């Protein structure tokens with residue numbers, strides 16, 4: 001099964017309809033959970049039947065596509081199964097909890113109730129029963145037939161996750177949630193402090209490139225030696241491009257395999273911000289763009305969400321207390337004189353990037369999550 005995450009743009013009425021559908025589905029989930037708790041032994045049939053009862057008592061539930069409402073029973077039992085799996089594995093677990101608004105972030109159209117229609121390469125519409133035709137921004141080819149559509153609410157944005165029966169890659173997203181800072185010193189730094197360095201071979205090639213460029217500039221125009229050097233330069237450029245591609249492929253695969261959510265900087269803004277340094281890092285710039293492009297492309301089908309945030313101030317703000325400090329590029333260590341935190345400047349930036357994303361607040365409740373280890377539920381993704 002392949003997953004594709006696309007942003008959608010509901011209009012005002014559609015937004016209101018979606019909000020209502022989310023509220024009613026959440027209401028149903030909680031009512032079914034209540035029913036489940038009342039039972040001595042879980043009785044799936046009785047829980048299912050409860051939906052019919054609810055619909056009779058609350059006619060407004062008919063505003064939600066019926067199978068979307070029924071999905072809540074599936075969700076409940078999936079969560080229950082996940083919980084008992086943890087228990088079997090010797091983990092200390094609590095009970096299923098009623099869901100507040102913040103913990104209820106998806107509704108699901110399974111098998112029916114939706115039509116996905118591609119308009120152009122980048123535009124499509126999704127018809128959702130009882131909601132309407134919503135504009136979709138697509139950025140990639142979809143492999144396979146769509147079997148399920150998950151509508152996701154994330155802060156003030158809306159997404160659909162198309163799940164198809166296509167098969168093309170063995171790459172599947174992991175469980176981690178990270179923020180990454182793209183830099184010059186290290187290629188990238190994660191919020192947990194893990195750094196990915198530029199590969200040594202690439203650095204060596206780049207050094208070689210500089211030397212060859214210098215030689216070329218000293219050689220007489222039109223001379224045979226100059227032509228030879230030109231050829232060498234070309235080959236070196238190719239070699240560097242290949243090494244960079246390899247590096248990017250490996251790094252992105254690794255990140256996706258470990259994570260289901262990755263917060264990155266919006267490069268357009270970052271570039272604008274740091275324009276004075278641009279020449280010095282021209283090479284890094286090109287590579288970042290390609291890195292993000294490949295990351296997004298692969299993440300889409302692997303079920304990993306890549307979110308871009310505004311990077312302004314992420315280097316200057318203390319990720320612990322929020323105080324702002326001037327941080328010229330040569331200062332590598334972030335030292336906060338307000339809360340006395342001290343860490344690598346890139347890691348500090350990566351934490352801020354994660355905090356700015358939709359998963360930021362979730363992350364802040366890490367303690368909460370430890371006591372209640374239901375990643376699937378907390379992430380808002382539907383169970384597989």
Ligand SMILES: [Zn+2]
Nearest residue numbers: 318321336339
């Ligand atoms: Zn601080």
